[in-house]
Amino acid sequence: MTESTMTRTGAYRPRAVSFLKLHETAGWRLKVYGITVDGGPPRPELATVAEALAPSVLPSPAVHTGGGDPHDIDRYGIGFVILHDARDYAFAIFDWWAGETELHQRRYSSLPTRLGTMRPHPTPAVGCVWELAVTDFERRAWLEHVLARPEGPDIEGYLRDRRVEDQV
Numbered sequence: 001m002t003e004s005t006m007t008r009t010g011a012y013r014p015r016a017v018s019f020l021k022l023h024e025t026a027g028w029r030l031k032v033y034g035i036t037v038d039g040g041p042p043r044p045e046l047a048t049v050a051e052a053l054a055p056s057v058l059p060s061p062a063v064h065t066g067g068g069d070p071h072d073i074d075r076y077g078i079g080f081v082i083l084h085d086a087r088d089y090a091f092a093i094f095d096w097w098a099g100e101t102e103l104h105q106r107r108y109s110s111l112p113t114r115l116g117t118m119r120p121h122p123t124p125a126v127g128c129v130w131e132l133a134v135t136d137f138e139r140r141a142w143l144e145h146v147l148a149r150p151e152g153p154d155i156e157g158y159l160r161d162r163r164v165e166d167q168v
Contacts, residue, residue, distance in 0.1 A: 015039065016039040017033060017034070017035050017134060018033065018034050018035075019032070019033055020032045020033060020034045020042075020083070022159060023054070025051065025055055025058075026055040026060065027063060028058055028062040028077050028078075028096070029077060029078055029079075030078075030079050030094075031081070031162060032080070033081070033082050033083065033134050033163065034047075034082075034083045034084075034085075035083070035084040035086075035130050035131065035134075036084075037085065042084070042085045043115075045115050046083050046092065047083055049092065049110075049116070049118055050094075053094075053108060053118065054081070054094065057094050058096060058106075061075075061077075063076060063077040074098060074099055074100070075097075076096075076098070078096065078097050078155060078158065078159070079095050079096030080095050080134070081093065081094055081095070082127075082131050082135075085112065090109065090111070090112045090115055090118070091107065091109050091121070091131070092108045092109075092118060093105065093106075093107045093131060094106045094107075095135070095138070097142060100146075100147065103139070103142075106120065107121040107125065107127075108120055134163060137163040141158055144158075145157040145158035146158055
């Protein structure tokens, strides 16, 4: 058996994750989170770029009832966005719930100094350790407020359940 080698670029440092706002656009209601290397909020320009991208990145219409075709699934117009001002890239990650239990995603990125050139991210990355903390929280919130409620989904409860600022 061969031992793999891995070179790290530095020691792991927790990053602050914070809820920024609820954003509504083109029929979508999106919880917006921010992550930065330095612990502050993401640059306002990153939020502006992500908000401008959202209507063209997210499926339309936001709310959709699929038919009998298994490729045409329900959408609820509900999701979250992660704005990550990372060291190597600036990210705008759009996630939305569909087909009751599925999380769909489109990941956009640019060099941190070129936010106006944000495009689909060039690799099949799912997320970094800091972004996945938000995804994990949102998964648990979806379970609690939508899937595991015997009395039926509480979408407003899901939208009110937001990850409080912490370090991950």
